[in-house]
Amino acid sequence: MDPLHLPRINGARLWQSLMDLAGIGATPRGGVCRIALTEADRKGRDLVVQWCREAGLEVRVDEIGNVFARRAGTDPAARAVATGSHIDTQPSGGKFDGNFGVLAGLEVMRTLNDLGIATRAPLEVAFWTNEEGTRFTPVMMGSGVFAGEFDAAFARAQTDLDGVSVGAALEAIGYRGAQPAGEVPGGMFAAYFEAHIEQGPVLEAAGLPIGVVSGALGQQWYDVTVTGMDAHAGPTPLALRHDAMLAAARMVDTVNRIARDEAPHGRGTVGYLQVTPNSRNVIPGRVDFSVDFRNLSQDGLDRMHAAMQAAFEDIASAAGVEVGIRQVVKFEPCAFAPDCVDSVRRAAAALGLPHMDVVSGAGHDAVYVARRAPTGMIFVPCKDGISHNELEDALPEHIEAGANVLLQAMLAHAR
Amino acid sequence: MDPLHLPRINGARLWQSLMDLAGIGATPRGGVCRIALTEADRKGRDLVVQWCREAGLEVRVDEIGNVFARRAGTDPAARAVATGSHIDTQPSGGKFDGNFGVLAGLEVMRTLNDLGIATRAPLEVAFWTNEEGTRFTPVMMGSGVFAGEFDAAFARAQTDLDGVSVGAALEAIGYRGAQPAGEVPGGMFAAYFEAHIEQGPVLEAAGLPIGVVSGALGQQWYDVTVTGMDAHAGPTPLALRHDAMLAAARMVDTVNRIARDEAPHGRGTVGYLQVTPNSRNVIPGRVDFSVDFRNLSQDGLDRMHAAMQAAFEDIASAAGVEVGIRQVVKFEPCAFAPDCVDSVRRAAAALGLPHMDVVSGAGHDAVYVARRAPTGMIFVPCKDGISHNELEDALPEHIEAGANVLLQAMLAHAR
Known part of the structure; x- marks a missing residue:
């Protein structure tokens, strides 16, 4: 016409x-x-x-x-x-x-x-x-x-x-x-x-x-808690730390990497992050953050979930901290x-x-x-x-x- | 005796x-x-x-x-x-x-x-x-x-x-x-x-x-502000983001790397970090954090300062964000x-x-x-x-x- x-x-x-x-x-x-x-x-x-x-x-x-x-x-x-x-x-x-x-x-x-x-x-x-x-x-x-x-x-x-x-x-x-x-x-x-x-x-x-x-896009959201040990930033050498902030930072970077591996539709976002005790000269003992994964297929979301679990465990182990992951939202x-x-x-x-x-x-x-x-x-x-x-x-x-x-x-x- | x-x-x-x-x-x-x-x-x-x-x-x-x-x-x-x-x-x-x-x-x-x-x-x-x-x-x-x-x-x-x-x-x-x-x-x-x-x-x-x-150890403390742009986590593809949290996470990891390069006396800590707006499904437009560098020599502290400036600029540029660094404490x-x-x-x-x-x-x-x-x-x-x-x-x-x-x-x- x-x-x-x-x-x-x-x-x-x-x-x-x-x-x-x-x-x-x-x-x-x-x-x-x-x-x-x-x-x-x-x-x-x-x-x-x-x-x-x-x-x-x-x-x-x-x-x-x-x-x-x-x-x-x-x-x-x-x-x-x-x-x-x-x-x-x-x-x-x-x-x-x-x-x-x-x-x-x-x-x-x-x-x-x-x-x-x-x-x-x-x-x-x-x-x-x-x-x-x-x-x-x-x-x-x-x-x-x-x-x-x-x-x-x-x-x-x-x-x-x-x-x-x-x-x-x-x-x-x-x-x-x-x-x-x-x-x-x-x-x-x-x-x-x-x-x-x-x-x-x-x-x-x-x-x-x-x-x-x-x-x-389907969505899977998570609450992640990284637990290390608070310590004085000055007297604690790097090798003896259990630095929840350092581990969380590496996890945030990993969320992005996992999403990039699912181009073009993979999305990974850490929008919320809370540090405890959040004091300049104290190595953080705890960090809580959110993960928002999105993808166009459930297979893709499943891959992202598995990649996150494996990578977070590795990061936590290397940093001497514990990590807990809880899924809180799912939209197919x-x-x-x-x-x-x-x-x-x-x-x-x-x-x-x-x-x-x-x-x-x-x-x-x-x-x-x-x-x-x-x-x-x-x-x-x-x-x-x-x-x-x-x-x-x-x-x-x-x-x-x-x-x-x-x-x-x-x-x-x-x- | x-x-x-x-x-x-x-x-x-x-x-x-x-x-x-x-x-x-x-x-x-x-x-x-x-x-x-x-x-x-x-x-x-x-x-x-x-x-x-x-x-x-x-x-x-x-x-x-x-x-x-x-x-x-x-x-x-x-x-x-x-x-x-x-x-x-x-x-x-x-x-x-x-x-x-x-x-x-x-x-x-x-x-x-x-x-x-x-x-x-x-x-x-x-x-x-x-x-x-x-x-x-x-x-x-x-x-x-x-x-x-x-x-x-x-x-x-x-x-x-x-x-x-x-x-x-x-x-x-x-x-x-x-x-x-x-x-x-x-x-x-x-x-x-x-x-x-x-x-x-x-x-x-x-x-x-x-x-x-x-x-x-001497101490040099900094306030760092990373400025990107808030955006919806869902509709914004990775390539079009200005994600202050992602850049800040890479900077936190870099603070640790810079301190490791100054072993055994180098210390680098991010104890404080604040995300804005800090909402699960919003790509953060701004992150403020502290850096606490310590070292046994002023030369060492100077190297850490220079390494931080160069690395933070590179990270910011790659992530499409701005970074500001302000020194707030100095003990020789x-x-x-x-x-x-x-x-x-x-x-x-x-x-x-x-x-x-x-x-x-x-x-x-x-x-x-x-x-x-x-x-x-x-x-x-x-x-x-x-x-x-x-x-x-x-x-x-x-x-x-x-x-x-x-x-x-x-x-x-x-x-």
């Missing part, structure tokens, strides 16, 4: 909606603080719901506060083609993380309304409760309940630091719905697409507006549905938008939804790869391009 | 005095908390002064609270041969650090009294104010003022966290003396010896009761007087006590006193090399051996 004849979303309207929503919980430095199930979240939800109703969509809320807004299709038997993301933010979050995916979905509906295009299948735009996990854990709570990872009663019983439960917070903001989580009128989504800023630097470095997301790698990934790739190609296949290094609601429905994701670049930060930024032309790809991909499944 | 005919100190009396003094500020776990210029310090000082007076010694107090107790000699023109250490402790200190040196000196006096031995030169035992530096900085305050490193007015103006000055605290406990610091009746010490627990593991590992201390290496070191070695040999030459990795009052008078030190083992800890411990036979070496070394200079 000639790309000039494809329907296009209204980039200016989408951008304005992003800026309007970002006004709720706006921070002085240009970011957004709209933490899940707060009063700010209620205001944000109310605004998006109002926009959905103005677009003629039918709004449902489920028992964990996920919101779905449906544009009817022409075939009563067709299952919905859905999109969505989240509108909750980190405490010093940005305007685009999550919000882009939700408002791009709304913009698809508005565009189809403007152009008078009916689809065979119903279309839905969803926003999922508490993706960020800032106030309540676990993260990706709403989509996790939808997918059956947690049950709704468990999620509603989670409490914040003040002892307020998710259930009470949902009541307080008026978003505890009646619909059982995971039920979709007419049957589970025929397809689900989520547009999102990349939250990484790959697309920007490659100079491309569209990332075709083939899947999400996720391959998105080839059919949906192809739809995203074809949509970008049809629109003449330069694109590349990428993987998601972070978790997204789409990773849980993929357990229930064929799923794909669309990434657009963000400035310097930064998110979860008030500096998070994206270019209007990339936002527009991503929403156009979403429109084409949804139409491919819904027409 | 046949070692059987040498005079010997009374080991049981010395041990009992150590235990009695340790009763003042005793902690439930067997340690001592007698922080400089507190009420507990006053009680400890009063007890030691009382013991000195009971031994017929003449007690002087100088303007910074250093206490000197003199046993008269037979030659009115002879300068004193002195010993001493400190009786203040860390908040969770032990019974021996400092206290051993002071009470060993007192035991030397008591022994000479018992045996009716007169010396040509006067003998003195000193205890120096605020060696530990726990409540007031700088550390080794009293001996530092005595040596002219700081002036008395500066030291007296230092305040604790409650704003109480050293001067006011000295008044409060009744230990602001009249004697100008650094003045010794009859002229500066002819020699100064300090007996001390090793505070390290070398003698214990070697199975020897006596260390002949040839000098003290100290070689004790060969004559005094020989006296200690000969005393151990004469007593048939196995011994080895060692260096002091930590600072001691003797290092300051060495600027004014020929100085030597005697080390005895401590259990597991532990000090500054309630677990600090030493064997009665080692305590006795160290005091006998002190007696012989002092007599060699005072007879």
Whole structure:
């Protein structure tokens, strides 16, 4: 098809909606603080719901506060083609993380309304409760309940630091719905697409507006404790030390080496490290640190796990210290549905938008939804790869391009 | 001389005095908390002064609270041969650090009294104010003022966290003396010896009761800041990271390598390290850490400094981060007087006590006193090399051996 004849979303309207929503919980430095199930979240939800109703969509809320807004299709038997993301933010979050995916979905509906295009299948735009996990854990709570990872009663019983439960917070903001989580009128989504800023630097470095997301890296996180013996830095010769800091430093370097051995998809990060007693002239007796391993295959994660265990034992033995390793988080790698990934790739190609296949290094609601429905994701670049930060930024032309790809991909499944 | 005919100190009396003094500020776990210029310090000082007076010694107090107790000699023109250490402790200190040196000196006096031995030169035992530096900085305050490193007015103006000055605290406990610091009746010490627990593991590992201390390592301490860029651990491929933790880990390993290159006296320690933002799944944007380098020669310290600068720059450049290095502490290496070191070695040999030459990795009052008078030190083992800890411990036979070496070394200079 000639790309000039494809329907296009209204980039200016989408951008304005992003800026309007970002006004709720706006921070002085240009970011957004709209933490899940707060009063700010209620205001944000109310605004998006109002926009959905103005677009003629039918709004449902489920028992964990996920919101779905449906544009009817022409075939009563067709299952919905859905999109969505989240509108909750980190405490010093940005305007685009999550919000882009939700408002791009709304913009698809508005565009189809403007152009008078009916689809065979119903279309839905969803926003999922508490993706960020800032106030309540676990993260990706709403989509996790939808997918059956947690049950709704468990999620509603989670409490914040003040002892307020998710259930009470949902009541307080008026978003505890009646619909059982995971039920979709007419049957589970025929397809689900989520547009999102990349939250990484790959697309920007490659100079491309569209990332075709083939899947999400699996994650295995660990707590590591290295135990040596505190001693005076001065009187203790190197050979008689049990230096937990030295051993931990070598382990940190090894985490990086193990990840490099799994190029291009291996990731290894030590983000947290705590030294005890942490005094200038005392050889540290204990260091605690985190390891975050990611890879695209479970085999790869298994190799990383085994390599870490062997290397850490060797390092500890050489340094005269003990090491304990405890796995604390596991997310399996996720391959998105080839059919949906192809739809995203074809949509970008049809629109003449330069694109590349990428993987998601972070978790997204789409990773849980993929357990229930064929799923794909669309990434657009963000400035310097930064998110979860008030500096998070994206270019209007990339936002527009991503929403156009979403429109084409949804139409491919819904027409 | 046949070692059987040498005079010997009374080991049981010395041990009992150590235990009695340790009763003042005793902690439930067997340690001592007698922080400089507190009420507990006053009680400890009063007890030691009382013991000195009971031994017929003449007690002087100088303007910074250093206490000197003199046993008269037979030659009115002879300068004193002195010993001493400190009786203040860390908040969770032990019974021996400092206290051993002071009470060993007192035991030397008591022994000479018992045996009716007169010396040509006067003998003195000193205890120096605020060696530990726990409540007031700088550390080794009293001996530092005595040596002219700081002036008395500066030291007296230092305040604790409650704003109480050293001067006011000295008044409060009744230990602001009249004697100008650094003045010794009859002229500066002819020699100064300090007996001390090793505070390290070398003698214990070697199975020897006596260390002949040839000098003290010089120290150069640094604050290092590594600046990268915070980023999401998941979406950021290794090649696009600016990982301050990874660079810092390599620097910690390098500090150890630089010290190993300066064997046997090179020491390199990273005791303090702080990660920002210190979150499991965020690549650290900043790491601050300390470097403590020690060596027996200034040339050696200069080589370590240069090696660190070059290596840190290379590591930073390879990791795409910036590094800043700031020197914050410098103590020059100290070689004790060969004559005094020989006296200690000969005393151990004469007593048939196995011994080895060692260096002091930590600072001691003797290092300051060495600027004014020929100085030597005697080390005895401590259990597991532990000090500054309630677990600090030493064997009665080692305590006795160290005091006998002190007696012989002092007599060699005072007879």
